[in-house]
Amino acid sequence: MWHILGVGAIGMRWARKLKLAGESVTLILRDEQKLKEFAEAGSGIRYLSHLGEEFVPFRATSLDDSTLSVDNLLLCTKSYSLIGAYQAVSDRLVDGANLVLLCNGYGVQQQLANSAARHKVWAASTTSGANSAVPFHLTLAGDGRTELGPLSQLAVQADCPLLNLPRHSSSDDIETTLWQKVAVNACINPLTALYQLTNGELMSDSIAFTRMSRVADEIERLAKQLDKPLFNQPLLRVATEVCENTSANRSSMLQDRVNHRPSEIEWITGAILGLAGTAQLQLNENRLLLEEIRALDSTLLPNN
Numbered sequence: 001m002w003h004i005l006g007v008g009a010i011g012m013r014w015a016r017k018l019k020l021a022g023e024s025v026t027l028i029l030r031d032e033q034k035l036k037e038f039a040e041a042g043s044g045i046r047y048l049s050h051l052g053e054e055f056v057p058f059r060a061t062s063l064d065d066s067t068l069s070v071d072n073l074l075l076c077t078k079s080y081s082l083i084g085a086y087q088a089v090s091d092r093l094v095d096g097a098n099l100v101l102l103c104n105g106y107g108v109q110q111q112l113a114n115s116a117a118r119h120k121v122w123a124a125s126t127t128s129g130a131n132s133a134v135p136f137h138l139t140l141a142g143d144g145r146t147e148l149g150p151l152s153q154l155a156v157q158a159d160c161p162l163l164n165l166p167r168h169s170s171s172d173d174i175e176t177t178l179w180q181k182v183a184v185n186a187c188i189n190p191l192t193a194l195y196q197l198t199n200g201e202l203m204s205d206s207i208a209f210t211r212m213s214r215v216a217d218e219i220e221r222l223a224k225q226l227d228k229p230l231f232n233q234p235l236l237r238v239a240t241e242v243c244e245n246t247s248a249n250r251s252s253m254l255q256d257r258v259n260h261r262p263s264e265i266e267w268i269t270g271a272i273l274g275l276a277g278t279a280q281l282q283l284n285e286n287r288l289l290l291e292e293i294r295a296l297d298s299t300l301l302p303n304n
């Protein structure tokens, strides 16, 4: 039985994947109010795709449920909510529980794993996209691949979960997978959010694309200095290919912007700049983008 905490676009997408694979799934919602909204939405999720609309019912509970006991948990929150979400659920986790972290960014997963030694902590990195502007409604974008690997000592010795799902595979170096993913995200997400471009439009906007090539060059320099492997072709080439393959998509950071949610800039560009600090490297284009997205975030109302 799987529990899912964080019922945004990614959480809803994995709820469906798990159910299709014959798993039993329970959504953990924030509180009684959210549970009420879920009941009003028919106690299920509406999925929209080119095949039409599909309604899938789910069991749900909330963090207020004191009887909750969890042995397999998928944490699908935004990177900045991950630690808080874990803390909110940690006393409901049985010892040795599987904890799969499916979020953007770099560093926060390792931080959580270091404080959750009694659990099997796994990180997942995915190229699957999804869009949700309305709670409990999901527009399915193209399905990608997902890699999973162990982050905590207990997980290293255990069997990797979720490999029964289609297009899921295990990674023997998930740390590198997460690093490579954040490098690509740092090239695409802040610029698409700042200039409000789809991934495809980023390729044809000359100002944004010039900035993207500088971002990529800086990250290449950092990777070289820290001896952290990127790809066997230039990062700009890889990021360009991702944009071409997902050309109609709005990046997750652009979706956050249009839905008035805080961005994940601190765990994407901020994480890159944190590493640059340890290597005493100046990454001016990345620094500028961090400041620009922070300025946008600061215009949000508190509580968003």
Ligand code: KPL
Pocket: 104, 129, 184, 185, 188, 189, 199, 242, 246, 249, 250, 251, 252, 253
């Ligand atoms: O992972 C993504 C995101 O939007 O966060 C990319 C790769 C940019 C695809 O949209």
